[in-house]
Amino acid sequence: MSLELGRNIEQLEEEKMRLGLDVDIQKLEAKKLRKGKNKIE
Template sequence: MKILAEGPITTHKYIEWWGRMINDNISRPSQGNNQTTGKHPRDVPSELEIIMQDFERRNLELEKKIEQMEEEKMNLRVDMDVHKLETEKLRNRKNEIEGDLDSLKTDYKKLRFSMRTAGLGKTSE
């Protein structure tokens, strides 16, 4: 009987496969699977094939995550551009309002000067 050494390279599928093995590729049903395997031996994947399948599966998962992150990045850039435009509009509006305020202050000073010159605004005694 062969001995299985667990390490970082063994996977759950590999451990299950190894647990079904008895005497060089003669399989027996696992405890979770009560079906008989038949008279013909199954093709048993090698450790390298199992590792490659795991690698391919993980690679597909990572590619999906990358696509999602790129889409999110694009959405964030669009949001950032929208916020920049809104900020610029608000700055322009603020500058317009400050200009109007300065104009009102100037007009107020002129009006006060005119009133003083004309003698208006004084109380009658």
Template sequence: MEKEKMNLRLDIDVQKLETEKLRKEKNKAEEELDSLKTDYKKLRLLMRISGLGKTSE
């Protein structure tokens, strides 16, 4: 019985570590996405200012 409890505690600890790792990876991915969105907005603004992307008639 004690051995089973210890194994369950170890399983819980492993799951907590995995959850924390996934949470960190998710936060990093969200930060990278925000950075990409910011870069995209800056690029679109520069294109508009410089007149790039307009079709000539």
């Protein structure tokens, strides 16, 4: 039981890291887009 629980926690940690990275990438993309729009105006 505890072995299974440990494995689930590891998976959740990995997913959390991946989601965190995705969010950071989206923030960077949004920043780039905003800078691009500012140049156009």
